[in-house]
Amino acid sequence: MNRRVVYTRGGLPADVLTVIDEPGPAAPERGQVLIRTTAFTVHPGDLQTIEAYPGTAAQPVPSGLEATGVVEAIGPGTRVAPDVKVGGRVTVFPQPGAWAQWIVADAEVVVAVPDELSDEVAAQMLANPLTTVMLRREAEEHLAFGYDGLLVQTAAGSSVGRLVTGVSQFHNLALVNVVRSDRGAAELRKRFPDVPAVSTERPGWADEVRKAAGRRPVSVAFDPIGGKLAESLLDLLTPGGKLVSYGLIAEEPIPVHASTLLNKSLTLRGMNIGRWLSEASAERRASDIATAKQIALGLKDQFEVAATYGLGELANAVGHAVRPGKVGLVLVRPW
Numbered sequence: 351m352n353r354r355v356v357y358t359r360g361g362l363p364a365d366v367l368t369v370i371d372e373p374g375p376a377a378p379e380r381g382q383v384l385i386r387t388t389a390f391t392v393h394p395g396d397l398q399t400i401e402a403y404p405g406t407a408a409q410p411v412p413s414g415l416e417a418t419g420v421v422e423a424i425g426p427g428t429r430v431a432p433d434v435k436v437g438g439r440v441t442v443f444p445q446p447g448a449w450a451q452w453i454v455a456d457a458e459v460v461v462a463v464p465d466e467l468s469d470e471v472a473a474q475m476l477a478n479p480l481t482t483v484m485l486r487r488e489a490e491e492h493l494a495f496g497y498d499g500l501l502v503q504t505a506a507g508s509s510v511g512r513l514v515t516g517v518s519q520f521h522n523l524a525l526v527n528v529v530r531s532d533r534g535a536a537e538l539r540k541r542f543p544d545v546p547a548v549s550t551e552r553p554g555w556a557d558e559v560r561k562a563a564g565r566r567p568v569s570v571a572f573d574p575i576g577g578k579l580a581e582s583l584l585d586l587l588t589p590g591g592k593l594v595s596y597g598l599i600a601e602e603p604i605p606v607h608a609s610t611l612l613n614k615s616l617t618l619r620g621m622n623i624g625r626w627l628s629e630a631s632a633e634r635r636a637s638d639i640a641t642a643k644q645i646a647l648g649l650k651d652q653f654e655v656a657a658t659y660g661l662g663e664l665a666n667a668v669g670h671a672v673r674p675g676k677v678g679l680v681l682v683r684p685w
């Protein structure tokens with residue numbers, strides 16, 4: 351028997367997600383790895399995909415892209431990544447249908463978990479660290495980044511935001527964090543005392559960012575929100591600056607007049623981890639995964655878990671995943 355999370359129509363995840371019982375998995379074929387999962391996390395992006403699903407599906411759609419577990423079997427003649435072996439701990443990403451007790455994964459997306467990492471960290475070891483790697487790569491395309499250029503990021507208390515902050519500190523990159531609440535800013539300052547944190551609750555927050563930047567040009571902004579906040583970030587950028595948009599939290603569009611881009615030669619760029627598997631070469635992906643593992647090993651304390659639920663509490667788990675002020679991702683233990 352295999353218990354799997356599915357949906358058949360778009361809508362509020364707490365309403366449309368169900369757990370079904372299906373027959374146990376068949377033996378893996380060539381190119382496949384059979385994994386007994388031990389944990390998966392509920393990413394905001396997973397929930398957005400479910401909400402946005404158009405109409406009704408003919409067949410239940412399996413949910414989730416990332417999970418961690420133990421290798422039960424490897425298909426005959428299958429090439430696996432280094433250290434992936436039967437009985438070994440692994441994480442998969444991006445593997446459609448990862449939210450299940452058993453996954454027959456494509457060997458290409460199966461990554462061994464270092465012994466030093468707990469299941470809680472292992473369950474978050476790929477998607478968000480790889481997002482951080484891709485964001486940093488976007489920033490590095492700006493000539494001033496890593497020199498005098500400064501980075502600003504919104505939703506800085508998010509799981510991705512905390513990794514971006516940790517990586518920026520490690521590489522000595524100047525950063526100003528922006529969050530939506532005074533409480534969140536205070537929490538971030540406590541966590542990262544050397545990094546300024548500004549709250550958009552305060553009317554003069556943009557000036558606070560300028561003040562924190564000092565004489566440094568605001569070269570790059572990372573933003574998973576969009577809407578009016580992204581417009582404010584474009585305003586904050588110095589000429590030649592780059593706004594990397596990587597999320598859809600705001601429902602309204604980004605209001606940008608062409609003159610805003612023209613007058614300061616700004617770049618507005620979208621970044622989506624979904625394109626990583628198809629667009630990055632095998633060598634680049636291997637290098638990115640090695641970096642993601644280093645991020646997980648070096649910043650273990652930033653991989654917090656907001657709460658842990660069982661499969662039978664799925665509605666509570668997805669409700670918790672979008673609760674304001676939570677710190678860390680929501681984890682589900684499927685057994």
Ligand SMILES: NC(=O)c1ccc[n+]([C@@H]2O[C@H](COP(=O)([O-])OP(=O)(O)OC[C@H]3O[C@@H](n4cnc5c(N)ncnc54)[C@H](OP(=O)(O)O)[C@@H]3O)[C@@H](O)[C@H]2O)c1
Nearest residue numbers: 395481505507508509510530574596597621622623674675
């Ligand atoms: N493009 C990609 O490839 C990619 C990959 C990974 C993640 N993402 C996106 O990155 C974002 C963060 O992901 P995560 O896994 O780090 O999430 P997370 O840990 O669940 O954090 C979500 C964060 O969003 C903030 N937030 C929610 N609604 C907001 C609003 N209306 N205004 C300002 N802040 C708001 C929350 O702030 P509070 O603390 O104040 O509640 C919280 O810090 C998500 O939007 C996700 O979809 C994109």
